[in-house]
Structure formats: C-alpha cells, structure tokens
Amino acid sequence: MKCVSAQRGLSLVEVMVALALAMILTLGLTQIFVANSQSFRMAEASSRVQETGRLATGFLAREIRNADYWGCLRDLTNLNSTLNDDSAFNVDALMRGLDVEDGVGAGGSDRLALGGVNGNSDIEVTFQPSQQAANLRVNESESFNDGDIVIVTNCKNGDVFEITDVKDANEVVVHNAGSSTGGVGNSTQKLSTNYNDDPNGARVFRPRSQRFYLQDNGGRRELVTDGVNVFGNLSGTGTYSSAVALLEDVQDFQVQLGVDSNGDDRVDSWEDSDGTAAQADSAIAIRYSLLIRSPDDNVTDGGVSYCYPGWLDCESDLTLLTQVAATDTFFYRVYTTTTSLRNRIGGG
Structure with missing residues (x-):
C-alpha cells in the first residue's frame, strides 16, 4: 500500500x-x-x-x-427722426448701423451694436393726405400697435416716428406730436417729404438695434444680447430690453473695425474703437x-x-x-x- x-x-x-x-x-x-x-x-x-x-x-x-440694412434707403443722411430728443433713450443710437464700445463688457471685453431694419416689408403706404398730416394709410395696419417705433421710406427719403394710434377700420397709422406714455413720443407730426410723390410708393419697416456683449452670471461668463424695444405693446418703448443669454463659457470678446478711409471698398486699417461715430461709419x-x-x-x-x-x-x-x-x-x-x-x- x-x-x-x-x-x-x-x-x-x-x-x-x-x-x-x-x-x-x-x-x-x-x-x-x-x-x-x-x-x-x-x-x-x-x-x-x-x-x-x-x-x-x-x-x-x-x-x-445683415447690419446697416435700411430697406431701399441707401443714404442715411436722408433719414429724418421725428422722435423726441429729450427722451431717456438715445435716438441717434437707434439710427446707427454699427457701433463698438471698447472694454465695457465683463472682463474688459467689447460691446458690439448693430442696427438697421428687420428685413423686407410688405406694408405699403397707400395714401398720405399731406406732408404735414399726422396720418398714413397703409395696406395692412393690424400688425401695428400704439407706441410702435417704425420707419417709412420711399428709397430716397425716410422718417422714423412713433405710432400714437392705429385705426384698423381705415387701415391708418397716426403719428401725432407729443409725449408718449412709457414711450419716446414725437416732437412733430410733420414728415420730411410727401410719400405720395413717388410713383413706386413707400414702405413701412421696423427698425432694430441689437447689442452683443459678455456678462458674468453665477461664476460663468456668457455671450448675451439685448436690443432697443420698438414695440408699443411691451413696456419701456425706446429702452434696451433685458439681456438674453446666447452661449455660456465665452470668456472674452474683442472687436476691431476695418476702416475704409478713401471709399474704395477696401480695408485700409484695422483699428480698435475710439468711440466716435466717424470711425464706426467708415468701417x-x-x-x-x-x-x-x-x-x-x-x-x-x-x-x-x-x-x-x-x-x-x-x-x-x-x-x-x-x-x-x-x-x-x-x-x-x-x-x-x-x-x-x-x-x-x-x-x-
């Protein structure tokens, strides 16, 4: 074993x-x-x-x-404003196609403002009693409200005014002179031209001025936008609306202007904003x-x-x-x- x-x-x-x-x-x-x-x-x-x-x-x-588009109006020297200059809002800012403010945003970033009108318009002027009249008859008035800020142009001249009344039964918008409750108001009801004189007629546009800049929010920095309120059915017509966040985690935003100093449609110099309208208008x-x-x-x-x-x-x-x-x-x-x-x- x-x-x-x-x-x-x-x-x-x-x-x-x-x-x-x-x-x-x-x-x-x-x-x-x-x-x-x-x-x-x-x-x-x-x-x-x-x-x-x-x-x-x-x-x-x-x-x-798309900035600095004013419909068929090419020369803004012919764009007249009847809005009250003594309002809290800077009327000139609404009629600028481009503006850059250096170092005013979060962390010393820049602020970019773009202006113009909101695309093409189907609202046509069908009759204007006279250049001094406070009424414009249009082909459709239902899209407007009391207090709306609009631009009327016939491609050669243009006027910016605030609508003080809308008469939908007659398809008429009114632009009387005087102050406006919560708005800008008109200093005069007289427009710069008689819009019946142009055989091609005139159209009514909504202007816009949109700003883009950075702000801090709860430890994060974000790209935001705000703009001038041109709608009378909202509070504070003619003032900047509350900022709306577009994108988070944008830490800095710097802008330079490509200036055409001799009108040949070529950039002659790249410049930081000096805050002047002359520089911005030549960019x-x-x-x-x-x-x-x-x-x-x-x-x-x-x-x-x-x-x-x-x-x-x-x-x-x-x-x-x-x-x-x-x-x-x-x-x-x-x-x-x-x-x-x-x-x-x-x-x-």
Missing part, C-alpha cells in the same frame, strides 16, 4: 511574489483607466468648446453681414476674437497658454502669450473671424 505524501501550501516568498504581480497588474489597469478617462474628458471638452465657438462665430457673422468690415472655455474644470494637467486676441503675432513676440493661472485646469481655444458689412460695400 502506497503512502500518500503530505500536502504542502504556498511559501511566504510565493505569496509575496503573487501579491506583487497582482499589484503591478492593478496599477497598470488603473493607469490605463485614468489615462482613458482623461482622454475622454479632453475630447469632450474640445468638442464642447468647438461647438460653442462655431455657434458664436456663425451667429455673429450672420448678424454683421466696412469687422474682425472679432472669442476666447472659449470648457464647461468643466480638471481637463488639462495645468495652466495653458493661448494667443489672444487671434490677430496678434504671438509667434514673433512670445511676450504676447496670455498665461492662464496654474490653478486653472480648464481647456481654452481662440476663434477669430473677419466679416464684411455687405450693405456698406459697393454702394450697399
């Missing part, structure tokens, strides 16, 4: 070797997981930043291209740079460097690199675009 040898367990050395191998394997798997997780966060941050940059530049480019293009930040922190290993605004030559002058604080581990990207004002090129 054979004797079965005694069973023996693992030695201490074998156990330690096995534990060491298991630990090495666990650390390797953990490192792979952390690396993949970091790569995923970076990819997601890059995607979110790219989407915000694409939407912001696309939206602003569309608005800039035919705008270039703007947006600094976009990732929504979440802990994306990068440390503070990153970026060249901002995008038109700086940071490769030649490294001192122009803007350094983000080392404690900031957000992901940043700069988007810079140039857009022409098509209504100012080639006569409009």
Whole structure:
C-alpha cells in the first residue's frame, strides 16, 4: 500500500511574489483607466468648446453681414427722426448701423451694436393726405400697435416716428406730436417729404438695434444680447430690453473695425474703437476674437497658454502669450473671424 505524501501550501516568498504581480497588474489597469478617462474628458471638452465657438462665430457673422440694412434707403443722411430728443433713450443710437464700445463688457471685453431694419416689408403706404398730416394709410395696419417705433421710406427719403394710434377700420397709422406714455413720443407730426410723390410708393419697416456683449452670471461668463424695444405693446418703448443669454463659457470678446478711409471698398486699417461715430461709419468690415472655455474644470494637467486676441503675432513676440493661472485646469481655444458689412460695400 502506497503512502500518500503530505500536502504542502504556498511559501511566504510565493505569496509575496503573487501579491506583487497582482499589484503591478492593478496599477497598470488603473493607469490605463485614468489615462482613458482623461482622454475622454479632453475630447469632450474640445468638442464642447468647438461647438460653442462655431455657434458664436456663425451667429455673429450672420448678424454683421445683415447690419446697416435700411430697406431701399441707401443714404442715411436722408433719414429724418421725428422722435423726441429729450427722451431717456438715445435716438441717434437707434439710427446707427454699427457701433463698438471698447472694454465695457465683463472682463474688459467689447460691446458690439448693430442696427438697421428687420428685413423686407410688405406694408405699403397707400395714401398720405399731406406732408404735414399726422396720418398714413397703409395696406395692412393690424400688425401695428400704439407706441410702435417704425420707419417709412420711399428709397430716397425716410422718417422714423412713433405710432400714437392705429385705426384698423381705415387701415391708418397716426403719428401725432407729443409725449408718449412709457414711450419716446414725437416732437412733430410733420414728415420730411410727401410719400405720395413717388410713383413706386413707400414702405413701412421696423427698425432694430441689437447689442452683443459678455456678462458674468453665477461664476460663468456668457455671450448675451439685448436690443432697443420698438414695440408699443411691451413696456419701456425706446429702452434696451433685458439681456438674453446666447452661449455660456465665452470668456472674452474683442472687436476691431476695418476702416475704409478713401471709399474704395477696401480695408485700409484695422483699428480698435475710439468711440466716435466717424470711425464706426467708415468701417466696412469687422474682425472679432472669442476666447472659449470648457464647461468643466480638471481637463488639462495645468495652466495653458493661448494667443489672444487671434490677430496678434504671438509667434514673433512670445511676450504676447496670455498665461492662464496654474490653478486653472480648464481647456481654452481662440476663434477669430473677419466679416464684411455687405450693405456698406459697393454702394450697399
């Protein structure tokens, strides 16, 4: 009969070797997981930043291209205002196609204002009793309200006034002189011309003045828009409406004007805004740079460097690199675009 040898367990050395191998394997798997997780966060941050940059530049480019459109009226020197100049609202601002204010937004960012009218109009003037009359008969008055600010033009002349009454039964809008409750009011009812004299007739448009700038909101910075209220059925006609957020995590917004100094439809110089109407009125293009930040922190290993605004030559002058604080581990990207004002090129 054979004797079965005694069973023996693992030695201490074998156990330690096995534990060491298991630990090495666990650390390797953990490192792979952390690396993949970091790569995923970076990819997601890059995607979110790219989407915000694409939407912001696309939206602003569309608005800039359409700015300074006043229907068929090409020369704004023939656009007259009957609105009260002593109102709380700056009437001249409503009649500007472009304005840039330097450093007035959050973090020293710029503010861009674009004006004009809201596209083509189907509202035609069918009869005007006289140049001094306070009535205009139109083909459709139901879309108007008391207190609306409108522009009437026959392509050669134009007038901005506030509607003081709407008579839908007769398809008539009234623009009497006097103050307006909650609005701007008219200083006179007399218009600059008789709109019956033009065989092509005249049309009524709604003006608009839209501003774009940055503001801080609960620790995040966002691109917002507001505009002049030209609707009488809303409160505060002639004042700026409350800001509406467009996109979050836009950290900076800088604007330069492409000035055409000799009228040849070419940009002669790129200039920061000096706040004058003369400079803004001679601009035919705008270039703007947006600094976009990732929504979440802990994306990068440390503070990153970026060249901002995008038109700086940071490769030649490294001192122009803007350094983000080392404690900031957000992901940043700069988007810079140039857009022409098509209504100012080639006569409009």
